[in-house]
Amino acid sequence: MSDTTHTGPVLAADGTPLKRSLRRALRAQKLRALALIAPLLIFVLLTFIAPIADMLFRSVENQIVGRTLPMTVEELRDWDGEGTPADSVYRALYFDLFLAAEGKEHTKLGSRLNYEESGISSMFRTTGRDVDNIGKVYQKAIEKVNPAFGEGAFWYDMMSGGQGAEGNETLLSNQIGRLEGLESKTFKGDIGFVPGAEIYKILPNATRAYTAFAAFTVFMDEDVVAEEDPWEAVYPALLLDLREPATMAALAGYQGPGAQELRDLAAQADTLPPVDLKAALVESNEDWLRTEYWEVIKTYSPPYTTGYFLNAIDMEKTTDGIALRADDERIYGILFKRTMFMSMVITFSCIALGYPVAWIMSNLPARSANLLMILVLLPFWTSLLVRTSAWKIMLQQQGVINDVLVWLGLVADESRLVMINNQFGTIVAMTHILLPFMILPMYSVMQTIPQTYLRAAKSLGANNWTAFWRVYFPQSVPGIGAGSILVFILAIGYYITPEIVGGTTGTFISNRIAYHISTSLNWGLGAALGSILLAVVMVLYYAYDKIVGIDNVKLG
Amino acid sequence: MANTGNNDAFVAFERVQKSYDGETLVVKDLNLSLPKGEFLTMLGPSGSGKTTCLMMLAGFETATHGEIKLDGISINNIPPHKRGIGMVFQNYALFPHMTIAENLSFPLEVRKIGKSDREAKVKRALEMVEMGAFGGRRPAQLSGGQQQRVALARALVFEPELVLMDEPLGALDKQLREKMQFEITHLAHELGITTVYVTHDQTEALTMSDRVAVFNDGRIQQLAPPDELYESPQNSFVAQFIGENNTLAGTVQEIKDGLALVKLDNGDVIDATPVNVEKAGDRTLISIRPERVEFNRDRLSPDAHTLKAEVAEFIYMGDIFRTRLKVAGRDDFIIKTRNAPDQRRLKPGEMIEIGWLAEDCRALDAT
Numbered sequence A: 001m002s003d004t005t006h007t008g009p010v011l012a013a014d015g016t017p018l019k020r021s022l023r024r025a026l027r028a029q030k031l032r033a034l035a036l037i038a039p040l041l042i043f044v045l046l047t048f049i050a051p052i053a054d055m056l057f058r059s060v061e062n063q064i065v066g067r068t069l070p071m072t073v074e075e076l077r078d079w080d081g082e083g084t085p086a087d088s089v090y091r092a093l094y095f096d097l098f099l100a101a102e103g104k105e106h107t108k109l110g111s112r113l114n115y116e117e118s119g120i121s122s123m124f125r126t127t128g129r130d131v132d133n134i135g136k137v138y139q140k141a142i143e144k145v146n147p148a149f150g151e152g153a154f155w156y157d158m159m160s161g162g163q164g165a166e167g168n169e170t171l172l173s174n175q176i177g178r179l180e181g182l183e184s185k186t187f188k189g190d191i192g193f194v195p196g197a198e199i200y201k202i203l204p205n206a207t208r209a210y211t212a213f214a215a216f217t218v219f220m221d222e223d224v225v226a227e228e229d230p231w232e233a234v235y236p237a238l239l240l241d242l243r244e245p246a247t248m249a250a251l252a253g254y255q256g257p258g259a260q261e262l263r264d265l266a267a268q269a270d271t272l273p274p275v276d277l278k279a280a281l282v283e284s285n286e287d288w289l290r291t292e293y294w295e296v297i298k299t300y301s302p303p304y305t306t307g308y309f310l311n312a313i314d315m316e317k318t319t320d321g322i323a324l325r326a327d328d329e330r331i332y333g334i335l336f337k338r339t340m341f342m343s344m345v346i347t348f349s350c351i352a353l354g355y356p357v358a359w360i361m362s363n364l365p366a367r368s369a370n371l372l373m374i375l376v377l378l379p380f381w382t383s384l385l386v387r388t389s390a391w392k393i394m395l396q397q398q399g400v401i402n403d404v405l406v407w408l409g410l411v412a413d414e415s416r417l418v419m420i421n422n423q424f425g426t427i428v429a430m431t432h433i434l435l436p437f438m439i440l441p442m443y444s445v446m447q448t449i450p451q452t453y454l455r456a457a458k459s460l461g462a463n464n465w466t467a468f469w470r471v472y473f474p475q476s477v478p479g480i481g482a483g484s485i486l487v488f489i490l491a492i493g494y495y496i497t498p499e500i501v502g503g504t505t506g507t508f509i510s511n512r513i514a515y516h517i518s519t520s521l522n523w524g525l526g527a528a529l530g531s532i533l534l535a536v537v538m539v540l541y542y543a544y545d546k547i548v549g550i551d552n553v554k555l556g
Numbered sequence B: 001m002a003n004t005g006n007n008d009a010f011v012a013f014e015r016v017q018k019s020y021d022g023e024t025l026v027v028k029d030l031n032l033s034l035p036k037g038e039f040l041t042m043l044g045p046s047g048s049g050k051t052t053c054l055m056m057l058a059g060f061e062t063a064t065h066g067e068i069k070l071d072g073i074s075i076n077n078i079p080p081h082k083r084g085i086g087m088v089f090q091n092y093a094l095f096p097h098m099t100i101a102e103n104l105s106f107p108l109e110v111r112k113i114g115k116s117d118r119e120a121k122v123k124r125a126l127e128m129v130e131m132g133a134f135g136g137r138r139p140a141q142l143s144g145g146q147q148q149r150v151a152l153a154r155a156l157v158f159e160p161e162l163v164l165m166d167e168p169l170g171a172l173d174k175q176l177r178e179k180m181q182f183e184i185t186h187l188a189h190e191l192g193i194t195t196v197y198v199t200h201d202q203t204e205a206l207t208m209s210d211r212v213a214v215f216n217d218g219r220i221q222q223l224a225p226p227d228e229l230y231e232s233p234q235n236s237f238v239a240q241f242i243g244e245n246n247t248l249a250g251t252v253q254e255i256k257d258g259l260a261l262v263k264l265d266n267g268d269v270i271d272a273t274p275v276n277v278e279k280a281g282d283r284t285l286i287s288i289r290p291e292r293v294e295f296n297r298d299r300l301s302p303d304a305h306t307l308k309a310e311v312a313e314f315i316y317m318g319d320i321f322r323t324r325l326k327v328a329g330r331d332d333f334i335i336k337t338r339n340a341p342d343q344r345r346l347k348p349g350e351m352i353e354i355g356w357l358a359e360d361c362r363a364l365d366a367t
């Protein structure tokens, strides 16, 4: 018997290894357990884990620059950060901006970049309005030479290279992809247009611009490409192509639709206005010459950025690397410190006020303890807003407490105490609101400490204080720990109360987060601040675990 | 009772009363005194006020009336921590956040005893209860019996003259309990400590104590050494509470020459020693221990009254035989006989005659 157990695995009655048959027996049990917790699991996943993951993602996500200005970002890569970028950058910017302006996405990019450098958003807005007119100059000039260039059908034939011509699917899907990035959507289906492979080789800019137009027409305007006149951007693109020295030669051998018209137009290219898109953009808004704006665009062109986090700790990216912001621009460091400090003060006030109450409750007979418990829980039955507003009424300068103090003659009428809209107000109101979260865990721990310990200590010769301090208090520490963690973590993320009674000096980091989420709409910064808050809480939790031991915490 | 009011009593309760709610008296007129070095046990049914008495002595409850004296001094107004009384609690009350050594060191620390002295005393106390190797453990890491020893050591480590123990062995199994009973009495006598011990286990009380105070209904029913308690119970409560006992109800017919003639309810007449019956016509319960009943007519005096009995059940118990009889209209009359070579084994259905010596049969109060 003992021999077999030494030589091989233990076998079940039917000869299968015992471990495996045990696992099989347990699997059904596990599955059933999983099915039971599945609703909660899904709920938590959807409402808790997913938003946190989203927040963490948003705090570094920065795809908007690359998606709105893909070609510009590409061209900008070679810029050394001195002066203004090359003409090719402006050219790319024009075509990027044109598509973005058609989709009305350029303002979003403007607001995003405005977080980093104010003024950028108006630059994008004005130029976005002008891109049509910039193109129109060339359109008019070209149509004057040959009105056929004003016709949608003509363009359609020319750009598709005619019936049966070889198409360039790559270009098509690239342009659709560009539109998808811009609009953050996915577009599927045939657009009824494929750019000709040959014409693309001869007129790359025009074909690209037209293909973008085609995709936009189908997916955004839901029209038919062949029936629509192309948008303005294709004209400067066409002229750019025609100005290329090699284009003439390439056109000479071209047989596709519109070949003759193109050759004619190319012959007269010199009489058409020069395509200086840089000048046009600068004329629309001089700020396009500003180096620091281009720096911002370049700095924030990668899809992920540490910019929000740097911002959240009062730092910024400059051309010399990462640096602390100027003194008067630093706010988040102060806010974080203040939040931590005030949460600690609130936690300690809760311990000081709650401990005696929990002690009394745990020593009273059940009936009176229940009554006290109801009193402790009473605040939960009133709306948070009402309670906070009540504190406002109590503490304000014309409020109840000041009135009483003045009436008692303790405070002169002229020098009423300022107790609200500052840190004091926030601490008082939040201590009151969070007190039950301290009392309940302390009470539940104290309830389990029998009175006989105190009696034993006294019988051993300890006076009341020593018996309490050496024997009772250490055993109640788990309750204090649990209450403190609860109160501190709740306090550190509290929002409504500091918002109402905090004024300017008593607000928390959470108020700033809320501001970025709902007012300034700088979600990335809000998310970065939130992530830092989350990290701080987790670090504190870890430290607590190391110092006190988390198994020393009892919640019930 | 002879010691009541004794001037050289070490502990004395004088006319002590206690009420928790102001309506009912939990302890009614308690008078009790014990000399130094005595091991006294308070024995009684649940709710009879034993713990209350102990708590009053320890100082955790105040007497509603009367005086408690320690070494001749009233301690009514002395707080518990100044009384210097060692105490062992029913659930031991070892401090869970301290090691065993720290637990024992605690009473010495609060008495401001130096560190080296403290360590020596702790070590000695732990060795005394054979727990020397466990100083570094937490209470939760000990078995019930071990915790019990530690609790004992802690109550003794600061060398109190009086130690109180409230059902200290209640949570232990039978074997361990018997071992600990012996160890506690042994230690108490060796150290010369005065001990007040509370239990509701009568065997424990009888085997351990110098004297036993039987409590019922807030009063001491009898205070006597164990043998006296067993053999001469003063009233029917004590008779029934201590040991096995047969009772028969009847009426006293006459009392003469220290002998009472009792007429049982079925008309039979029997001899008994009057204990707390006074005159003819009193209702009484007569009490007779099972091992003092005789069914061999030859061993009884010729003029002794006897009762007719029918054997209902014979139980062989090894060293003794236990026989249940139907007597005087009741069927729960027990007799015990020693398993000796000449002993007759009764058979169910057999008719016998039973009797006893008058001094073994006590006529007690009828309540």
Ligand SMILES: Nc1ncnc2c1ncn2[C@@H]1O[C@H](COP(=O)(O)OP(=O)(O)OP(=O)(O)O)[C@@H](O)[C@H]1O
Pocket: B020, B021, B026, B044, B045, B046, B047, B048, B049, B050, B051, B052, B053, B200
């Ligand atoms: N703190 C208290 N408040 C009110 N009544 C109490 C209190 N403690 C005890 N009593 C009552 O006093 C009576 C005597 O209680 P006590 O604890 O002295 O009994 P006991 O003899 O120790 O019983 P047990 O053998 O069950 O421990 C009981 O009726 C009990 O209900």
Ligand SMILES: [Mg+2]
Pocket: B050, B051, B052, B166
């Ligand atoms: Mg008790």
